[in-house]
Structure formats: C-alpha cells, structure tokens
Amino acid sequence: MLIIFQIIFAIIASILTLAIYSLVLYPFFWFILMKYKYGDKIKVFFNIGQGMLKEYKKGLIEKNDGVAFIRNMHQKNLKAMAFNYGSKVGFSFLDPELIKQVHQNHEYFIKMDATMAVTFLFGNSILYAKGKEWQKQRQFLGKSFHFDEIKSYFPQIKEICQNTFRNTYQKLTNEEQINIQAVKICETVTSEVIFRTFFGKTSQNLNITKKDGSQILLAFELVEVVKSAFQMLTIDKIALIKWIFLQRNSARYFRTEKEEDLFQRLTAIKECCLQIVQKRRDELIKEPTQAKKIFLDQYLIDTMQNQSSQVTDDEIIDNFCGMFFAGTDTTANMTGVALYYLSIYPEIQRQAREEIIKILSSKSNDKNPDSLFSQFSIEDLSNLDLINSILKESMRLIPPAIQVFPRIACQDIKIGEFEIKKGQLVTTNFVYNQSNPEIFPKPDNFDPFRWMNEDNTQSNTFNFTPFSQGPRNCIGQHLAMIEGKCMLVYILLLFDILPNPSVLVAKEVKVIYGFQNDNLIYFKKRQNII
Numbered sequence: 001m002l003i004i005f006q007i008i009f010a011i012i013a014s015i016l017t018l019a020i021y022s023l024v025l026y027p028f029f030w031f032i033l034m035k036y037k038y039g040d041k042i043k044v045f046f047n048i049g050q051g052m053l054k055e056y057k058k059g060l061i062e063k064n065d066g067v068a069f070i071r072n073m074h075q076k077n078l079k080a081m082a083f084n085y086g087s088k089v090g091f092s093f094l095d096p097e098l099i100k101q102v103h104q105n106h107e108y109f110i111k112m113d114a115t116m117a118v119t120f121l122f123g124n125s126i127l128y129a130k131g132k133e134w135q136k137q138r139q140f141l142g143k144s145f146h147f148d149e150i151k152s153y154f155p156q157i158k159e160i161c162q163n164t165f166r167n168t169y170q171k172l173t174n175e176e177q178i179n180i181q182a183v184k185i186c187e188t189v190t191s192e193v194i195f196r197t198f199f200g201k202t203s204q205n206l207n208i209t210k211k212d213g214s215q216i217l218l219a220f221e222l223v224e225v226v227k228s229a230f231q232m233l234t235i236d237k238i239a240l241i242k243w244i245f246l247q248r249n250s251a252r253y254f255r256t257e258k259e260e261d262l263f264q265r266l267t268a269i270k271e272c273c274l275q276i277v278q279k280r281r282d283e284l285i286k287e288p289t290q291a292k293k294i295f296l297d298q299y300l301i302d303t304m305q306n307q308s309s310q311v312t313d314d315e316i317i318d319n320f321c322g323m324f325f326a327g328t329d330t331t332a333n334m335t336g337v338a339l340y341y342l343s344i345y346p347e348i349q350r351q352a353r354e355e356i357i358k359i360l361s362s363k364s365n366d367k368n369p370d371s372l373f374s375q376f377s378i379e380d381l382s383n384l385d386l387i388n389s390i391l392k393e394s395m396r397l398i399p400p401a402i403q404v405f406p407r408i409a410c411q412d413i414k415i416g417e418f419e420i421k422k423g424q425l426v427t428t429n430f431v432y433n434q435s436n437p438e439i440f441p442k443p444d445n446f447d448p449f450r451w452m453n454e455d456n457t458q459s460n461t462f463n464f465t466p467f468s469q470g471p472r473n474c475i476g477q478h479l480a481m482i483e484g485k486c487m488l489v490y491i492l493l494l495f496d497i498l499p500n501p502s503v504l505v506a507k508e509v510k511v512i513y514g515f516q517n518d519n520l521i522y523f524k525k526r527q528n529i530i
C-alpha cells in the first residue's frame, strides 16, 4: 500500500516540478537574460501561464480598453515587448523597422496553432499554410483578389447592402430612431459577401441541422463556431491545461463536454460545405462553360483542367472557412467602429454625406436614396477621399487585428539586435505605432483629415499596418475596403447616425479588437436627402 502512495506522490511531484519549471522558472530565466541584454529597449510582461492576457483584462476593467497598457507605454528607446504564453517565451516587436524585418523574413517563422478547433476548421487554408504550400496558395488566390478581379463583385456588394439596410429603413417611421447592433448588422453584409464570392450562392438558403434537430442558417452557425473555436481556451479551463501540455493534439484526448459539442458542430459545417463543393463539381463536369467568376469554380476548373493540380476538397473548404473568419468579423468591425465615430462627430458625418451626395447627385436628377445609390459606380470609390480616410482613421484607433498571429521561429534568427532562438514566439504589434504621438500627433483624437493632409504619417508603411505589410499581408484588403465604403455610402444616404449615450464605450480584445457593446448607435430615417 505504502509503495502505491509513494508512486502516486512521485508522479504528482514530478508533474508539479515540471509545471513549475516550464511555466515559471524557464520563462523567468529568459526574462532576466533579456532585461540584462536589451535594457530599456524591451518591456517584459510576465504572468504565469497567460502572458499578456492579464494585462488585457486589467486594461478593460481599469480603463475600459483592453490595450490601454500598450497605448500608455511609449518610450523613446522601446523596441519590443517580451511575454510568456504557456511555457513559451515570446517577442512582440514595436519598432517599425524591426516589424519590417519580421514580415520580410516570414519564411523563418510558422504561425502558431491557435486551438485544435481552429486547425480543424481552416488549418489547410492559406492563413496557416507555410513554405512552398503557402506560395502555391498565395499565387492561386492572389489573382482572384487583385483589385481588377474584385471589382466585378461590386454590383453584388451593392445589392447585399441594399437588401440589408433597406429592411431597417422600411421599418422606421419618420420620427422614430432605432438602436442598431452595428457590427452585427454589418456582419450580415460581410458574411453574405463571402458566401456569394466563394460559393456563388446566397447564405439565406443554406441551413444546417443542430444537435436538438432545429435548423440554423449556416452563416450564423459559422460566426458562432469561429468565435467558440478561438475562445475555447479562455472559456474552458480544462481545455487550456490540456493545450498547454499537448498543444495541437490536445482535443484528441479526454475531450471535455464543450470540446465534444464544438467538434460536432465543426464537423456538421464541413460536411455541409463538402456537399456544396461536390454538387458544384458535378454541375461543372456536365457544363464546364457555365463556370462563374467565383472562388469555388476557379478551384474546380483548376482541378479539372490542370492534371498537376494538387487542390483537394479539404483545401477548398478550409479556404472558405478561413476567408469567412478573416473577412467577416474584421470588415464588420472596421465599419461598425466608423459608424460609432460618425455618430459622435456629427460635423464629420455631415461632410462625409456631402462628399457622397456631391459625387452621386451629379449623375441623377432623382434624389431619393436608392436612385442615388444606383448611380454609385466602381470608379467613384477612388473619389471618396473622406470616406476612405474615415475607415483608415477608425482602423488606426481600433484596428480589428491588434497584431499578426503569433509565429514560432523555425530557426535561430536575429531581428535588429534581438536574438531569437528556434521555438520562441514572435509577433508584431500594430497598436503601439498607431497610437504613437510622434507618428500620429494627438493620437487619441478621431481625425480622419490627418489622412487627407500631406504629412509624414505614411513615411514608413510599417507605421500603419491594419492589414499587415509585406509578403503575407492581407490578401482581402481591397475587398474589405470596397465593402466598408459601400456600407457607409448607403447608410449615410438612408440614415442620420446618432450616438447612444446610455451605453458604456469599452474596447475589448476578443478574437477581434472592437467595442464590448454593440448597441452604441441609433439610425434615424433622413428627412431631407440634400
């Protein structure tokens, strides 16, 4: 009996020693070394197991802003932050020149798995692809994401905006104002755009059956599932502990109830997507000339015409899910944030509307919102200077992505004077430069006009990186800007945007950085168009 106790005791003691070593002593040793080597060029954030998560939570509670600690950190010599995450030690680069070096040397790093659920959903997509596989996917998708190609979706994006916002307009009387969930309503547009551009189908007819037998729109389910897949480690402590030790295999063993439920939902989504792919393949085999300018047809035609094509159904479906993740919530947040700022700066809102009306009214005698919007053409996009600047300024203040996905160094590499060892984490932070008073004077002010003046804010393209920069920058940025502009144009024609002062304005880092509360604005039907 005693021997059994001794064995159990030895096992528990070994696990505890291992945990203390990897979660406390190992990172602590590295941080002392870093401070000794780099002095005030590095700021260290050490919190057992959870790295900067604690800082985000503290900032949200004390300052209503999860990234307050980064905004208040500017120092002359500071070039990087050091942090721990689980047992790993990482660098987050702040200096624009060092950010450039990390981005340009992207092949020295691989993206760290977020959770096993994320890997399952889009681990084979371009978002997580590496090396030659990434090059192949980027080349293939790059052609379709070129502005000249993307602009062919413009009429559809306009139509989706009309279908979404006209509904709200028609529900309102002239006197009423309606509280709007800004990001949610914009997400209706951005998710539909992904469905139409990828599958060539509206998401409105695509349902999925839930565990309880009820039906839910695939698009709604995807939004929820993507969020749960990323948040699994924060909402399920057991999943977190398993992940610290088992990483990408963590959900393979001893699945918790939440993990089991999530994986069932993920599997159902992928099966639904597979059916769409297989049905379309059958159609194209019969009628190859019917191929449309949508991502799915481009993949399928490539597999049918190109014998050496290595595109698999998995790659196609993962890229759909990856684009849904990368393009839906991000673009909706960018636009939702812009709507909030327009609500609290009525004079900027007036000028933005004036810009739109000036462009569109020169083409139509009929001044009702839909007639004006019908005149809106792809060529007008480049004349919307203020609207463009409003979107940029919104992303400067609240970038949907605060940093690039954390990467793992695949070999030792020097970034500036910082020596990174194989296996260490590396990311680059966007908030620090975008809130630096030396780059953007009065950084806390919402001032879209700063983008319209010839100043030096653009002197280094790595000062402002909401879409990242370098070879792995955002492939969908033109699409995102077209969608954002389209939504703002139509909304400004239909509605006055008013603030909702009764709601707390707090900024939180969930998967995406944005407002904690989504009901910060009202829409009121516009009485006079001009």
Ligand code: HEM
Residues within 6 Å of the ligand: 126, 127, 128, 138, 194, 322, 323, 324, 326, 327, 328, 330, 331, 334, 399, 400, 401, 403, 404, 405, 406, 465, 466, 467, 468, 471, 472, 473, 474, 475, 476, 477, 479, 480
């Ligand atoms: C305002 C909206 C958007 C923002 C702020 C944004 C931001 C970003 C950022 C920061 C990255 C780099 C991630 C990293 O390297 O870790 C990225 C990559 C990417 N984005 Fe976007 N994005 C937006 C919209 C879109 C849209 C609409 C799509 C597609 C429909 C898209 C698809 C992608 C893809 C596929 C990548 C990976 C590219 C690669 O690794 O080669 N994004 N995005």
